[in-house]
Amino acid sequence: MYNISIIGSGNGGRAFAAYLSKKGYKVNLAFRDKRKIKSIYNYKMVQSEGEISGTFKLNLITNNYKKLVEQADIILLVVPAFAHKEIAARIAPYLHDGQIILLNPGRTWGAIEVYNIIKLKRPFLDIHVGETQTLLLTSRAVKDYGVQVLRIKDSTDFCFYSNYPNYDVYHTINEIFPELNPVYDIRITSLNNIGAMIHPATVVLNSGSIHRKQDFLFYREGVIPHISRIIEEIDKKRCMILDALGVKALSFLRWVEEVYNVRAQDFYEAFQKIPPYATIKAPKMLKKRYLTEDVPTGLVPLWSIAQYLNLPTPTIESIINLTDLLLNTEYKRTGRTVRRIGVPLKLLKPKSPIESVNDTLITIL
Amino acid sequence: MYNISIIGSGNGGRAFAAYLSKKGYKVNLAFRDKRKIKSIYNYKMVQSEGEISGTFKLNLITNNYKKLVEQADIILLVVPAFAHKEIAARIAPYLHDGQIILLNPGRTWGAIEVYNIIKLKRPFLDIHVGETQTLLLTSRAVKDYGVQVLRIKDSTDFCFYSNYPNYDVYHTINEIFPELNPVYDIRITSLNNIGAMIHPATVVLNSGSIHRKQDFLFYREGVIPHISRIIEEIDKKRCMILDALGVKALSFLRWVEEVYNVRAQDFYEAFQKIPPYATIKAPKMLKKRYLTEDVPTGLVPLWSIAQYLNLPTPTIESIINLTDLLLNTEYKRTGRTVRRIGVPLKLLKPKSPIESVNDTLITIL
Numbered sequence: 001m002y003n004i005s006i007i008g009s010g011n012g013g014r015a016f017a018a019y020l021s022k023k024g025y026k027v028n029l030a031f032r033d034k035r036k037i038k039s040i041y042n043y044k045m046v047q048s049e050g051e052i053s054g055t056f057k058l059n060l061i062t063n064n065y066k067k068l069v070e071q072a073d074i075i076l077l078v079v080p081a082f083a084h085k086e087i088a089a090r091i092a093p094y095l096h097d098g099q100i101i102l103l104n105p106g107r108t109w110g111a112i113e114v115y116n117i118i119k120l121k122r123p124f125l126d127i128h129v130g131e132t133q134t135l136l137l138t139s140r141a142v143k144d145y146g147v148q149v150l151r152i153k154d155s156t157d158f159c160f161y162s163n164y165p166n167y168d169v170y171h172t173i174n175e176i177f178p179e180l181n182p183v184y185d186i187r188i189t190s191l192n193n194i195g196a197m198i199h200p201a202t203v204v205l206n207s208g209s210i211h212r213k214q215d216f217l218f219y220r221e222g223v224i225p226h227i228s229r230i231i232e233e234i235d236k237k238r239c240m241i242l243d244a245l246g247v248k249a250l251s252f253l254r255w256v257e258e259v260y261n262v263r264a265q266d267f268y269e270a271f272q273k274i275p276p277y278a279t280i281k282a283p284k285m286l287k288k289r290y291l292t293e294d295v296p297t298g299l300v301p302l303w304s305i306a307q308y309l310n311l312p313t314p315t316i317e318s319i320i321n322l323t324d325l326l327l328n329t330e331y332k333r334t335g336r337t338v339r340r341i342g343v344p345l346k347l348l349k350p351k352s353p354i355e356s357v358n359d360t361l362i363t364i365l
Numbered sequence: 366m367y368n369i370s371i372i373g374s375g376n377g378g379r380a381f382a383a384y385l386s387k388k389g390y391k392v393n394l395a396f397r398d399k400r401k402i403k404s405i406y407n408y409k410m411v412q413s414e415g416e417i418s419g420t421f422k423l424n425l426i427t428n429n430y431k432k433l434v435e436q437a438d439i440i441l442l443v444v445p446a447f448a449h450k451e452i453a454a455r456i457a458p459y460l461h462d463g464q465i466i467l468l469n470p471g472r473t474w475g476a477i478e479v480y481n482i483i484k485l486k487r488p489f490l491d492i493h494v495g496e497t498q499t500l501l502l503t504s505r506a507v508k509d510y511g512v513q514v515l516r517i518k519d520s521t522d523f524c525f526y527s528n529y530p531n532y533d534v535y536h537t538i539n540e541i542f543p544e545l546n547p548v549y550d551i552r553i554t555s556l557n558n559i560g561a562m563i564h565p566a567t568v569v570l571n572s573g574s575i576h577r578k579q580d581f582l583f584y585r586e587g588v589i590p591h592i593s594r595i596i597e598e599i600d601k602k603r604c605m606i607l608d609a610l611g612v613k614a615l616s617f618l619r620w621v622e623e624v625y626n627v628r629a630q631d632f633y634e635a636f637q638k639i640p641p642y643a644t645i646k647a648p649k650m651l652k653k654r655y656l657t658e659d660v661p662t663g664l665v666p667l668w669s670i671a672q673y674l675n676l677p678t679p680t681i682e683s684i685i686n687l688t689d690l691l692l693n694t695e696y697k698r699t700g701r702t703v704r705r706i707g708v709p710l711k712l713l714k715p716k717s718p719i720e721s722v723n724d725t726l727i728t729i730l
Contacts, residue, residue, distance in 0.1 A: 202573075204570065205570065205572045205687070205691075206573035206574065207570045207571075207589070207591060208567075208570055208571035208573075208574055208581070208586075208587055208589055208592060209573055209574035209579060209581075211589040211591060212581060212586060212589065214579050216574075216577060216579075221577060222573055224572070224577065226572060226576060226651060226690070226691040226692070227572065227573060229690050229691070229693070230687065230690045230691070233690055286591060314682070314686045315686055315687070317679070317683070318682070318683035318684075318686045318687050319683075321679045321680055322570070322595065322683050322687075325595045325598055326591040326594070
């Protein structure tokens with residue numbers, strides 16, 4: 001039976017704790033702010049409702065990373081992507097050979113960032129770092145004692161970052177999470193970061209009313225037709241970048257079909273039709289994950305790849321520029337650029353024209 | 366007594382009609398939509414209140430440009446700057462030697478645009494084209510019969526576009542408008558376009574709530590502290606461009622002092638303190654002059670100069686890019702770029718390093 005440590009005790013971390021404890025694994029949970037998980041801490045139990053229902057025991061709940069990391073076979077990071085860097089540095093000293101780290105999700109280049117930080121500190125460590133494309137469990141934290149699991153997605157891609165796939169590691173993850181779907185190109189999990197297509201543009205172009213705390217439904221009313229055109233342009237550029245790299249892109253409209261089973265003619269219609277969007281309200285301040293996570297770990301890496309490929313992405317760059325001014329940040333410099341992450345250049349090699357010709361030939365034949 | 370034709374019968378056009386008729390000039394007024402000026406048309410009179418008060422006769426009110434232009438000594442254009450181009454082309458056939466055209470205001474490069482369009486069609490015509498830096502008369506149209514003149518500004522710059530100043534022309538204008546202040550560098554009237562610093566950014570970053578028709582005071586509530594930083598950045602870049610050209614810039618904060626007699630520590634404070642801003646409401650749709658005029662005839666020319674000078678202006682470019690997507694326009698291409706207007710390159714010559722050194726020397730001596 002695996003010993004699994006979960007770092008992050010918000011919506012996702014609690015849901016994973018319930019999911020794994022229910023399956024009988026030894027579950028350890030790390031927290032940052034004890035007040036927020038007081039009952040979970042006191043009773044060493046997570047109460048879950050929804051798709052997973054019951055009260056589930058924890059093996060350990062602590063903010064002692066040493067204890068948490070040393071005993072774990074598998075470590076799940078369930079935190080905002082902007083925290084991956086810091087957590088990687090904090091856990092690095094306690095890791096040992098053969099451990100598996102899975103980011104839920106990695107956003108763009110999460111696994112590479114964590115892997116490179118650990119390897120810089122522990123060059124000889126035999127570690128496996130992977131990421132999921134999105135959060136497997138749609139969930140909401142309930143007060144200081146539990147979680148509501150709204151949905152267990154039926155197919156979420158995951159991938160480990162390495163030169164050659166280690167099938168044992170994939171097998172272990174699928175043994176624990178049969179719903180996860182293995183893929184063998186980290187660009188598939190990293191570059192289909194749909195949230196980054198939608199959230200920053202919508203917040204920036206609604207920044208006045210968000211700061212004024214005017215009520216509106218984030219997607220249904222926030223994505224006015226004009227803004228949907230901006231989101232469309234951003235997603236089009238992402239697909240163009242993926243295409244230039246020879247990676248099959250999952251377009252936003254296709255994603256809407258796959259995830260929500262909604263067919264839409266255009267972006268605006270999609271936002272009007274996706275059922276859960278009917279109740280999601282706008283945030284009441286600008287400094288929230290829609291910007292603080294999705295810009296540095298979503299739009300910035302995309303823009304940086306485009307720079308590398310010499311593809312102009314004026315709209316993506318505009319949203320980054322304005323975010324940096326709105327929040328007084330420097331995401332364009334501090335975000336996940338190709339250089340800062342150390343993305344191997346072979347992952348950024350443009351599909352050669354010869355390859356394209358071959359593709360065509362094969363299609364014709 | 367001069368015969369003066371006014372093209373444009375909105376707020377400004379009506380105010381000029383009252384101002385000039387009161388002084389005894391023969392005033393002709395052109396209109397576009399008869400319904401909007403029905404009483405003015407029927408009675409051939411403009412009723413004015415406020416700083417100019419009374420009922421004032423018109424010599425002619427017509428939509429016949431031929432009649433209007435042929436008899437005029439002076440032609441005032443009092444229309445949105447995006448209409449200058451079309452009007453220049455329409456009046457060109459009827460112009461004769463020695464006439465004076467004054468744009469109120471020109472926004473950026475208005476006089477050059479009009480001059481070049483006319484000269485292209487009538488190369489041998491001896492015509493004088495000038496522009497004011499802002500509208501001399503702050504005014505509001507009143508129904509279909511009149512106008513309220515809120516303020517006659519006490520010092521508004523004007524300039525004629527020519528290689529050497531024709532002092533007779535300046536004299537004629539000052540005879541009619543003693544409040545106008547002659548300057549002899551068209552860049553002073555063209556590149557201190559403050560509206561373009563403020564309006565587009567505020568609309569773009571409030572575009573969601575404007576489209577949703579949520580009520581807010583445009584300046585007081587629309588320019589949240591975060592957005593004031595974006596406006597500050599845009600204005601800083603404008604001043605940098607002017608500085609690179611060796612033209613003294615009027616910064617926004619300085620302008621606020623001069624025009625409103627308000628001293629502010631920062632941009633946000635300025636927007637909170639300027640008295641008339643206390644009541645100005647946000648527009649209820651995006652396709653309004655704050656974007657349709659200020660982007661193509663304010664931000665685009667500035668961005669284009671910066672391109673020419675090789676100065677990066679990412680924030681200005683971001684606002685242009687997003688406007689083009691929001692409105693489905695191509696202002697970046699169709700707006701007043703250096704190339705499209707035909708701005709003489711001598712107006713864009715960077716201040717030479719030698720000149721700067723001399724400046725320093727002089728300061729030291």
